[in-house]
Amino acid sequence: MATREGRVHSSCIGEKVRVVITGKGGVGKTTLAALLAHRFARVGRTVLAVDGDPQQNLACTLGLSASDVQSIVPLSERKEYIAEKIGAVPGRGGFMVLNPDTADVVDRFSYPAGDGIRLLVLGGVKNAGSGCLCPEYTLLSAILRSAKYLPGDVVLLDTPAGLEHFGRAVAQGFSIALVVTDTSFNGRAVARELCRLAHECGIPLVTLVTNKAPVNGRDFVRNDLPPGLVSREIEIPDDPCIRAHEPSVVSVLDEECPAARAVGRLARAISPGW
Ligand SMILES: Nc1ncnc2c1ncn2[C@@H]1O[C@H](COP(=O)(O)OP(=O)(O)OP(=O)(O)O)[C@@H](O)[C@H]1O
Ligand SMILES: [Mg+2]
Structure with a gap:
């Protein structure tokens, strides 16, 4: 588990x-x-896990109890906060x-999700893919755009699929894409x-992760990719242990x-100083 010494050490790395x-x-x-999230937290890094998927599966995957999961209110439903920050009420429009x-969003609306881990649940926004100019979308994209200022040594954003969702905001706030x-x-x-989109958006490091990989699965995938798109490749085996503990x-x-x-090897590759 995370140690106090570990946390002090990691903050020295900065x-x-x-x-x-x-x-x-x-x-x-x-x-x-x-x-x-747990890997980083166990070596003393402070982690902010951001659930950007409207299906909101991250909380139970992190290990929160069913009742804790049920009590979560996603940011897209925090109408008062949206009105406070954006100056417009969802569904009504107006100047935004x-x-x-x-900067206060994590302090006010994140949930504890294990030692050293906070969870921020964004929730769903209608027509987010088309970049709608509704107050919820405006708030969530502002949060993602300024991800480097969010508290936490490590911020991990889980997405529904694709980068269309908040594409430009993600590209501004995040420096590593795990595809x-x-x-x-x-x-x-x-x-x-x-990989092509992440590269074009200007995300500096794109890592291809072959999950549920059989032996030599990574080579199989790599052969499909045009050169220069991916900075690193890593594979995670198909592991019955994951299914057993779901x-x-x-x-x-x-x-x-x-x-x-x-995943430990991946975490070290992402953050060599861990
Ligand atoms: N390495 C692995 N070995 C075996 N099973 C795995 C592995 N990784 C994930 N799974 C299983 O694959 C299924 C899908 O995983 P998960 O929900 O994380 O995918 P996802 O990409 O987030 O899906 P979605 O797009 O619906 O959000 C789950 O049942 C999970 O337990
Ligand atoms: Mg998912």
């Missing part, structure tokens, strides 16, 4: 890690986000503050496109299952 996790539906984005100061795929044809096709990943880490060890 390195901020901002990671967006993307990929086709069902490839293991949320599982990876939760495993990474497009660059609100959201997750399995070895399926469709997973790889989406991953190729997402929905929470906590026991996967406690038991040092193969996927947990692979």
Whole structure:
């Protein structure tokens, strides 16, 4: 578990890690986000896990109890906060503050999600893909755009799939994209496109993560990618331990299952000073 010494040590390093996790539906984005959150927290890093998926699966994957999960109110439903920051009420329109100061959002609306981990749940916004100019979208994209100012050594953003959702805001706030795929044809096709998009958006480090990988799965995927799109590749094995402990990943880490060890290697690659 995280130690006080570890936390002091990590803050001496002073390195901020901002990671967006993307990929086709069902490839293991949320599982990876939760495993990474606990991995970083266990070496003393403070972690902010941001659930950007309207389905809101991250809380139970992090190991929150059913009653804690039920009590979560996503930011998109915090109408008073949205009105306070944006100056307009959801559903009614009006003049909007497009660059609100959201520095207080984690203190006010995040939930404890394990030792060293806070969880911020964004919730759903209608027509987010088209970049609608509604107050909820304006607030959430402002938060993502300024991710480097959010508290936490590590910020991990779990996404529904694709980068369309808050695309430009994510590109401004996050410096590492983990593009997750399995070895399926469709997973790889989406991953190729997402690597290209992340690269074009200007996210400096794009890592391809082959999840649920059989032996040599990574080579299989790499051969599909045009050169220069990906800075790093890593694979996480198909691990029955994950399925056995669903929905929470906590026991996967406690038991040092193969996927947990692979995620440890990924965490070290993301943040060499950990
Ligand atoms: N390495 C792995 N080995 C075995 N099973 C895995 C692995 N990673 C994830 N899974 C399983 O795959 C399923 C999908 O995982 P997860 O919900 O994390 O995917 P997702 O990409 O977040 O899906 P969605 O797009 O619906 O949000 C889950 O049942 C999860 O337990
Ligand atoms: Mg998910």
